[in-house]
Amino acid sequence: MPLPSPAPRRKVHTRRVTCEGFRREDGHLDIEGHITDVKTYEVPNSFRDGIPAGEPIHDMWIRLTVDDDLNILEVETVTDAGPFEICPNITVNFQRLKGIRIGPGWRKKVLSALGGAEGCTHLVELLWPMATTAYQTLYGENARKRRESGEEEPKRNGPPPLLNSCHAFGESSPVVKDMWPEFYRDPA
Template sequence: MPLSPSADREPIHTRRITCRGYRRADGLWDVEGQLTDVKTYDFQTEECGLREPGDPIHEMWVRLTLDDDFIVRGVEAVTDKSPYLSCGVVTSKFQSLVGLTIRSGWTRAVKERLGGPQACTHLVELLGPIATTAFQTIYPVLAREQADRARQDRAAGRTAPPRRGRPALLNMCHIFASDGPVTRDLWPEHYTGPVDAPAAEAAE
């Protein structure tokens, strides 16, 4: 359902964020985000001169390279357009993300390393959509492959390998809360909610 009809208005500013996820030939994953800001009127920047309508005031990119466990193995950040010539000098600071894991606490960890005057607000903002895109990119593929292997193991009479450690999605949002029904069904070993009485009695 779309938003309700608005009052009469004129467009002023548009921010676009586009994220894409890729599986690499070397087994890693690339997730890239692009941010652009454009206005509908001439805009005079402090150091870079006039920007005409539709000409981006900001055009920035971030690429995270991740492994199957959502650990950041590589980072690239680029500022193509900005209102100040020195905006792009902080892109190297994004290397501080290498080694972090995208999971619960990701936003806090990013702010500790890149918050406030330590980096660029707009590039940091990109890391939120990139993180959710990483889950949309990686998790369904790995889950499908794991299910395929389990079916093959059952068909061949092999014992399924033990589950991997803590799921990366656990407690990332209310759907994957540790005490919620999705966690109970997908990862019962990590479920922390109330135990259904009939089920508990059946297990005794």
């Protein structure tokens, strides 16, 4: 269901973020992110002699190649459009992500390596949905493979990692009662 009708308004800005996950022939995963920012009016800009309405102020890409443990093996970063001549110069710093694992502490590690003047706000922000895309790609792909092969879900010790991670997986939800009854807590 879409949002209710808004108050009268005019569009000013559009940010588009696209993240996609791919299984490579060599077994690794490529997680690609793309971000654009577009205004509905001309933006004064001395570097680009003005940025016309509808032309991206930011047009940036990141590709992370990760293994099945979500360790970053390769990083490719491109700034096709930015508001300043020096914007593309910072992409080399994103090589600092190599060797970092997408998982607990991800944001802290990224900000430690690329926060402030060491990175680009827009490219760093793109890494947040890319991390969840990596997770969705890996775990979705693994679940699909298990279903196709008839393999059972791997045994785990303790509660599932998703327990209490959101409303649907809250320990008192009907979803948990159905999926993991041993961890269900009656709200009464």
